[in-house]
Amino acid sequence: MSDNYQPPKVWTWDKSGGGAFANINRPVSGATHEQELPVGKHPLQLYSLGTPNGQKVTIMLEELLAKGVSAAEYDAWLIRIGEGDQFSSGFVDVNPNSKIPALRDHSTTPPTRVFESGAILLYLAEKFGHFLPKDPAKRTETLNWLFWLQGAAPFLGGGFGHFYNYAPVKIEYAINRFTMEAKRQLDVLNKQLAKQTFVVGDEYTIADMAIWPWYGNVVLGNVYNAAEFLDADSYTHVQRWAKAIAERPAVKRGRMVNRTFGEPHEQLHERHDASDFDTQTEDKRNA
Numbered sequence: 094m095s096d097n098y099q100p101p102k103v104w105t106w107d108k109s110g111g112g113a114f115a116n117i118n119r120p121v122s123g124a125t126h127e128q129e130l131p132v133g134k135h136p137l138q139l140y141s142l143g144t145p146n147g148q149k150v151t152i153m154l155e156e157l158l159a160k161g162v163s164a165a166e167y168d169a170w171l172i173r174i175g176e177g178d179q180f181s182s183g184f185v186d187v188n189p190n191s192k193i194p195a196l197r198d199h200s201t202t203p204p205t206r207v208f209e210s211g212a213i214l215l216y217l218a219e220k221f222g223h224f225l226p227k228d229p230a231k232r233t234e235t236l237n238w239l240f241w242l243q244g245a246a247p248f249l250g251g252g253f254g255h256f257y258n259y260a261p262v263k264i265e266y267a268i269n270r271f272t273m274e275a276k277r278q279l280d281v282l283n284k285q286l287a288k289q290t291f292v293v294g295d296e297y298t299i300a301d302m303a304i305w306p307w308y309g310n311v312v313l314g315n316v317y318n319a320a321e322f323l324d325a326d327s328y329t330h331v332q333r334w335a336k337a338i339a340e341r342p343a344v345k346r347g348r349m350v351n352r353t354f355g356e357p358h359e360q361l362h363e364r365h366d367a368s369d370f371d372t373q374t375e376d377k378r379n380a
Contacts, residue, residue, distance in 0.1 A: 141351045142173065146210045149194075211239050283329070
């Protein structure tokens, strides 16, 4: 990129200019092809991919099941965003914004669509009565941090993660700008966690489930290969929190669902029953 670059008076779409994401980045919305979404046996139908945003919901569902909430059983269908599955007519019907995750709850008539990961967490917490405090002050504080994440994560992922790890051209200004913001956010979180076990006191909530897949994975070195670059070890309270949550059995299962990258034993492309985790482990053992 030239230092003398000047934006044109009217922007035009360069279809080849999106780097690794050129085939899915586009300035228009709506379906590109007709294809219905599959529907499994459970009322809750999740259409997703095991990115941090997708992990929020599968962790929540697995945590609910761990609490004995059998009505939280779900089918998780793989949406391969690199291949444009999110632009099918069926997916657009569930989420007109064409982003994962998207949920359809068939326990209602007509089925309820829920899109945006934070909205799905809130929907499930209210539906099943777990992981959202009943006390008005604690509930509000939980929502404060849920919405903090929803506003902050794009700076970490689409900002820092993209320009540091994915962009075809390393732009010093962009990396510096978003690294500074990512570190500021980690400092915010570190100071919050210095005072308590979880993000909202001593109670594990949807705020933790929303924040951990982004910031927990970053400081543990699971995404962007950036932990050293960000001096992640210096955020000691975030590290303590991230490691503790990573050891929760439901979090381990939730991270696997709809995952198509990483070690084979960490991937469960689709999930339709709790026994799928055992089958996946046995398949990898015999591979």
